[in-house]
Amino acid sequence: MALTIEWKRRIDNWRNELPNHFYRPFRSVSLSGFVTTEQLTVEEAARREFAPMPPGTCWGAKWEYAWFRGEVEIPREAAGRRIALAVDVGGESAIYVNGIAAGARDREHRQITLTHDAVPGTVYEIMIEAYAGHGPRVTSGGPVPPGRQTVPEPPPTQAMVGGTTLGIWEEDAYQLWMDVETLYGIRENIDTNSLRVAEIDKGLRDFTTIVDFELEHDEMMETIRAGRQRLKPLLECKNGSTAPVMFAVGHSHIDVAWLWPLAETERKCIRTFATQLALMDEYPEYRYLQSQPHLYRMVQQRDPALYERIKAAAARGQLIPEGGMWVEADTNLSGGESLIRQFIHGKRFFRDEFGVDCELLWLPDVFGYSGAMPQI
The missing domain is CATH 3.20.110.10 (Glycoside hydrolase 38, N terminal domain)
Known part of the structure; x- marks a missing residue:
């Protein structure tokens, strides 16, 4: 039976709610920083003078960067948990943990993992390099009549410090969301009258009746794990032996x-x-x-x-x-x-x-190919 509009709305509501349960912040992280246009390494930046930059601080003209510094300690109640750092300093950021580049904060990545098995009392030194931005850039190639400003200047400050927090990462909630999104993507791109879609639809309906976001946290997480078990057989299904095999890199x-x-x-x-x-x-x-x-x-x-x-x-x-x-x-x-x-x-x-002898030309974003390429 195809999904009714009511079931689609319900499934969408559950899909949209799941990301709210990936990360549970339990402590704010205070940051100090400075703004610069210099090309600094993390070691050079650490030797500079820092001043408090609390949430709400505006910074960053065009091409400017800011370095931030903070320290976090694992509390007793987080023992054994997976602990993540959620960074929001107003720009795309490189995050260094104890001097090592550990990840980035951008529109697709909001947290980095500090440890999968937290030990109380462990201290992490955090350094963050953030890019304020380069302002709007017009690339459409449209007409430019006399007097028209096609590239407006950005404001004096483009970025604002948000809240940086320490929290618990709930991998089961994240993986359930990935399972649901994968199955939903499959059902949207194959024959809606197929048995495969019918089984996926039944699984997605069941997922919304199993997972209960209104329970207390520990009980809710049990329903999330049960939801994963319900969807697991659908993700283990294989196509026929003559179907092409795709590899994602x-x-x-x-x-x-x-x-x-x-x-x-x-x-x-x-x-x-x-x-x-x-x-x-x-x-x-x-x-x-x-x-x-x-x-x-x-x-x-x-x-x-x-x-x-x-x-x-x-x-x-x-x-x-x-x-x-x-x-x-x-x-x-x-x-x-x-x-x-x-x-x-x-x-x-x-x-x-x-030690690699390249045999592949990787050139996906080019405006045509020269006829000389095969000869070369």
Whole structure:
């Protein structure tokens, strides 16, 4: 039986409620900081003078950065729990824990895990580098009549410090949400009259009758775990033996120089690689491909410790250094010699640094391909 509009609304309500139960903050974290345009490492920033920057503090003109510092201690009541740090300082941020790049805060990532098994009394030193932003950028290529301001100037301050908290991460709630979203995505993209959709719909209806958000927390979490068990058989179903098998590999498409300075690209690389390494630690089966040697070189020069972790992940087979060119270059404006240099330097870097002889050209975001490419 197809889902009625009432059941769809109910399922959507449960889907939308689940994210409210991923993270339970129990303590605010006080931060001090300073604003700068300098290109500082975490060690250099730690030696600067910090001043209190409480929630509500506005900061950050165009191209400016802020460094924040704080300290958290695991309380007795959090013993044995998975503890996360939720950072909101007003801009996309790199988060350092005890001097190590541990992850990033951006629109897709709001918390980082400090420990999976908390030990009371453990102290974590937190450093955060946040980017205020570069203001609006018009890229549509539309007409620009005389006198029209196409790129308005941003305000004097673009960012505002929010609340940074320490809390408990409820992995079961997060994984249930992932299960539900996966099944919902399947039902939306295959034949609605199929037996598979009928079984998924029944499971999603049952999920909303099993999970009870109105119970006390511990009881509610029991219903969340029961909801996962109800959906588990639906996620274990296999297609027929003649169906194609797809492999999903993570990738970050980073424009080396587009709407921001190269210095911001360096920082974006730090944030990106730190996040991906955290995901590899969390999910050993996860594979991540990064194709541009120039980005690796940026990290190598700016954060050698992070680069060594990248090399270790590649040696384990979790990170895939593959791509062939020095950057994901345009192939129409570039001449033949320039393209050849891209391949020579790109392949040489991956061979020398990772022992990989690239056999793949990874070039997904390009405005057409030169006819010279097959010859090269």
